Amino acid sequence: MMRLSAPIKTAVVLAAAALAAVGAQGCGPTVSGGDANLPNGKKLFVSRCGACHVLGRAGSKGVTGPNLDGAFQQALADGFPRSTYEGVTHRQILYPDTKGAMPANLATGQDARDVAAYVAWAAARPGKDTGILDAIVPGLNQVVAVAKGGQLEIDADPSGQLKYLASAATASAGTLVLTSVNKASIPHNIALQGSGVNELGNIVQNGKTSMITVTVKPGKYTFFCSVPGHRLAGMQGTLTVK
Ligand code: HEC
Numbered sequence: 001m002m003r004l005s006a007p008i009k010t011a012v013v014l015a016a017a018a019l020a021a022v023g024a025q026g027c028g029p030t031v032s033g034g035d036a037n038l039p040n041g042k043k044l045f046v047s048r049c050g051a052c053h054v055l056g057r058a059g060s061k062g063v064t065g066p067n068l069d070g071a072f073q074q075a076l077a078d079g080f081p082r083s084t085y086e087g088v089t090h091r092q093i094l095y096p097d098t099k100g101a102m103p104a105n106l107a108t109g110q111d112a113r114d115v116a117a118y119v120a121w122a123a124a125r126p127g128k129d130t131g132i133l134d135a136i137v138p139g140l141n142q143v144v145a146v147a148k149g150g151q152l153e154i155d156a157d158p159s160g161q162l163k164y165l166a167s168a169a170t171a172s173a174g175t176l177v178l179t180s181v182n183k184a185s186i187p188h189n190i191a192l193q194g195s196g197v198n199e200l201g202n203i204v205q206n207g208k209t210s211m212i213t214v215t216v217k218p219g220k221y222t223f224f225c226s227v228p229g230h231r232l233a234g235m236q237g238t239l240t241v242k
Pocket of ligand 1: 045048049050051052053064065066068071088089092093096097100101102103106107115116119229230232233
């Protein structure tokens with residue numbers, strides 16, 4: 001179960017209102033069967049998809065993947081209903097091309113349906129999100145992890161977002177043991193690159209710990225998750241060694 005912050009909880013409670021608004025705009029049959037939680041879909045899109053895709057209503061500007069407004073604009077012009085795009089997006093989330101840059105399992109079950117419903121609702125829709133949907137903004141993550149006694153812990157986001165709980169870290173020169181607990185079911189590891197270091201930790205999930213031992217000297221390094229697509233999506237940060 002994902003932990004929800006207070007404003008998001010309110011958003012979930014009020015989701016019915018947003019859905020009523022969607023209903024009023026007339027959707028065809030959907031993979032979500034009309035019971036999607038759009039605020040949840042937007043929140044997940046912003047944190048797990050936005051780093052790679054442009055979607056104006058979500059304020060995302062990623063360019064690794066196709067522009068989702070642009071992709072749907074063409075489909076709309078060709079006369080496809082929004083429900084088609086919901087199905088396309090849902091399939092893409094569950095079965096991305098394994099040779100492409102889009103990671104699998106970014107969202108599953110009802111979460112995947114909620115993201116698909118939000119993308120289909122928002123893509124190429126003029127104007128801005130209002131009300132509950134407007135209240136959902138990406139949380140800024142400026143936490144700095146500090147090494148103690150040659151140990152540095154940089155845990156993965158427990159709710160499965162493609163990020164660590166710290167976006168930067170500091171340590172002293174010498175031997176450094178880097179650990180990263182990953183409570184989520186999406187696999188992650190901890191890896192470190194820079195100044196001659198290039199070390200990848202074991203890939204773990206469901207509460208296991210990824211670990212590497214490195215020797216660092218003063219300078220800047222990058223810590224990141226080496227699971228394909230995760231670093232691109234923003235799962236990285238800078239380690240400064242003094
Ligand atoms: C690491 C980058 C990355 C992330 C994160 C990512 N995508 Fe993608 N996405 C891509 C790339 C690259 C493609 C095109 C290649 C392919 O189909 O795999 C793509 C394709 C798509 C398409 C098909 C668009 C079209 O016009 O064919 C959709 C829809 C989509 N992504 C939605 C999502 C959603 C929803 C999420 C979050 C759950 C997401 N993406 C997360 C990189 C990403």
